[in-house]
Amino acid sequence: MSEPRWLDDLEMAAWTSFVEAGHRVDRALERQLKDEAGLSHPQYEILVHLADAPDGELRMAELADRLITSKSGITYQVAQLEKLGLVRRRACPEQARGVYAVLTDEGSARLRGAAPAHVARVREVLIDVLDRDQLAVLAEALGVVGRRLRAHDRA
Incomplete structure (x- = not known):
């Protein structure tokens, strides 16, 4: 077995900054959604995906x-x-065990009510903290990571 490739100072700084920022952004968004909309962050994301789907429904x-969660996790939410x-x-109807989640009118209204404050909080804790060049680097870098992991998950 070969020796592990330990992180150098720059790599460790990138990793710890990513982990801390991710947790802090998630905590800030979770708190805002709970306090102002009575929703968890995953629940809000479910409403967003359903609202974007044809006829407001997805399997x-x-x-x-x-x-990017388990079937049991989505079932619970x-x-x-x-x-x-x-x-x-x-x-x-196409598959005996298949089930659709369908956005209700109340769900659509809750999402419309929650979205402005949520987007404002996203801007406050992430988007407006960075300049356009930093946003471009972040989007590109995290896009590379996401695409690689998505391809790995499908393999």
Whole structure:
């Protein structure tokens, strides 16, 4: 077995900055959504994906894939949204075990109400902190990482 390639100072700085910033941004967004919209960040993202989907619905497996979570995780979150009347489930006629998550009118209204404050918080904690060049570097760098991991997940 070969010796591990330990991180040098620059690599360690990049890694620890990424981890800390990711956690802090996530915490800030989670808090804002809970306080102002009564939603968790995953629940908000579910509403966003459903709102963007044709007819406001997606198969649960597709929703889990888009949110990069497990099927059980998406089932739990959709159940919580269902209790709030923001999403409903319906059987998939093409596949006996398939289930769609469907955005309700109340879910659409909650999303419209939550979105402006959420976007303002995203700007406050991330977007407006960086200049355009930094945003371009961040988008490119994280895009490379995301595409590589997505390809690996599909392999």
